[in-house]
Amino acid sequence: MGMAAESQFHVLAVDDSLIDRKLIERLLRTSSYQVTTVDSGSKALEFLGLCENDESNPSTPYVCPNNHQEVEVNLVITDYCMPGMTGYDLLKKIKESSSLRNIPVVIMSSENVPSRINRCLEEGAEEFFLKPVRLSDLNKLKPHMKKTKLKDQKQGTVEKLEDLEVQQQQPQQQIIIQNEQQQAPKSRDLLQPESESHPHAQPTIEQQQQSLQQANNNSKRKTMEQGLSPETDRTRPRYSGIATVV
Amino acid sequence: MLGLGADLLWADMNRLLAFLFHQGVLDEQFLQLQQLQDETSPNFVSEVVNIYFHESEKLLRNLRALLMEKEFSDYKKMGIHLNQFVGSSSSIGAKRVRNVCVAFRAATEQNNRAGCLRALEMLEHEYCYLKNKLHELFQVK
Numbered sequence: 001m002g003m004a005a006e007s008q009f010h011v012l013a014v015d016d017s018l019i020d021r022k023l024i025e026r027l028l029r030t031s032s033y034q035v036t037t038v039d040s041g042s043k044a045l046e047f048l049g050l051c052e053n054d055e056s057n058p059s060t061p062y063v064c065p066n067n068h069q070e071v072e073v074n075l076v077i078t079d080y081c082m083p084g085m086t087g088y089d090l091l092k093k094i095k096e097s098s099s100l101r102n103i104p105v106v107i108m109s110s111e112n113v114p115s116r117i118n119r120c121l122e123e124g125a126e127e128f129f130l131k132p133v134r135l136s137d138l139n140k141l142k143p144h145m146k147k148t149k150l151k152d153q154k155q156g157t158v159e160k161l162e163d164l165e166v167q168q169q170q171p172q173q174q175i176i177i178q179n180e181q182q183q184a185p186k187s188r189d190l191l192q193p194e195s196e197s198h199p200h201a202q203p204t205i206e207q208q209q210q211s212l213q214q215a216n217n218n219s220k221r222k223t224m225e226q227g228l229s230p231e232t233d234r235t236r237p238r239y240s241g242i243a244t245v246v
Numbered sequence: 247m248l249g250l251g252a253d254l255l256w257a258d259m260n261r262l263l264a265f266l267f268h269q270g271v272l273d274e275q276f277l278q279l280q281q282l283q284d285e286t287s288p289n290f291v292s293e294v295v296n297i298y299f300h301e302s303e304k305l306l307r308n309l310r311a312l313l314m315e316k317e318f319s320d321y322k323k324m325g326i327h328l329n330q331f332v333g334s335s336s337s338i339g340a341k342r343v344r345n346v347c348v349a350f351r352a353a354t355e356q357n358n359r360a361g362c363l364r365a366l367e368m369l370e371h372e373y374c375y376l377k378n379k380l381h382e383l384f385q386v387k
Contacts, residue, residue, distance in 0.1 A: 019297050019334045026282045026290060081329070110333050132275050132337050135282075 009145045010034040010071055014044045014078035014090065015108070024077065024108075024133060031138045036071075041078070041085030045093060048073060048100055073103055074145040077129075080109035080116065088120060095124040104144035108133055262383055269342075271376060276339030292384055298338050302373060305331050309366055313359070321354040324362065328354065331369075343372050 011033045013024045021037045028035045038044050045051075076094065078087040085093075087107050094100045107120045110131040117128045126144045129137045266272045283290040305327050312324050328351040335344035346369045353361035 017330065017333055017337070018301065019294060019337050022294055022297065023279075023282075023337055026287060029287075030282060030284075110336060131333070132278070132339075134278060 008032065008034045009074040009142070010036070011141075011145075012044060012047060012073045012076045013037045014039075014041060014076065014082070014087070016040060016079065016082045020079065020108075020131070027133060027135055027138055028077075030135065031141075033141075036073075041082060041087070041090035041093075044076065044078065044090055048076075048094070048103070050093070050097055050100060074148055075104045075106065075141060077106040077108060077141075079131075080107050080120070081111075088116075088123065091120060091123050091125055102148055104148060106141065106144075259383060262379070266379055266383075271340070271342050271379060273339045273341040275337065279338060294338060295380055295384075298334055298340070299377060301334055302331065302343075306366075306370060306373065309369075313362055313366060318359065321357050321362075324354045325351055340376055343369070343376055346372050 011028050013021065013028065013035060015021045015024060015037070016039050018039075021039065025035050025037050036047065038047055076090075078090050080087040087109075091105045091107065094103060094105055101124075104126045105124065106127045106129060107125045108129045108131050109116065112130055120128055127137075127140055263272070279291050279294060308327050309324060312318060312320055312327075328347050332344055332347045332351065335341075335347060346365065350362065350365035350369055353365050
């Protein structure tokens, strides 16, 4: 349908473990993302077009002269524990770079260390997944990638598109409802989504809170109140969900 | 005829899998691997498992070499190998191997050489068992 017209999202996956690279690559491909895998943070930065020169000032990265960056990266998912540059270091470098800071970053770790999780979220990570990562975890990625695509649009345009998407009257505060999974509710006014397959689709407040707790089990949202940016597409809107106003 | 044979083989595989789950040798993550296998990636599970075998045997060799050193004291390096082993075992659902690695890691953190030796023996045993069972499983496939 509208699928052919969509451009695929491209994810850069970083992990020093070969098995985990294979796994994440398969998970991402199964979720219909384009994938590139690298085995280190420095290779990730290289791929993203950021070079670090050891000779001069190592803390001022510059854009690689030979990097054409034809392929856009919509999300970086990285392991935390890596030799050399950790996932946290990589996250920092991405967020400190003017050209890269808008790329959403997700951290994965085999260890559930709350201080580590908080540190990453505070540094700007969108999500923190506990390994082994599951397909259901990846369902949380799409809104973050869509947000990036929207960055250039002015607020006015976004609001116009929201009007197009809304099928019912909306209150001032709204929520996004994904077709597969529910996200953090911003307001008490829940509107009915058209969800075919998911058994948990009925959005009562109780169930929203339950799924929220489930979602928090293995990962954290950066800021609950921030909510998610409106969905928009250059093609027909796929979701009957309501867009949120941030 | 052929159908019946295939059905019996299928039942065997399921029986073996069920046994391995029951024994705690494998956990749910192994099922996740199977779910990721499809027509576009028909050998995914065996590919991943073969990488696991290859890496695990390397790790086991390194661990044994470290422990056998006359002047052995590099517990930290053992810990690093074990972190990797824990991670990869976890990723394929090798629950029992993973648990032995965790216990082994604890022994390295206590600088307990005897404990490490015992743990290594146990790890080698568990790993062998797992490898044999997985080979059996793949033969049926």
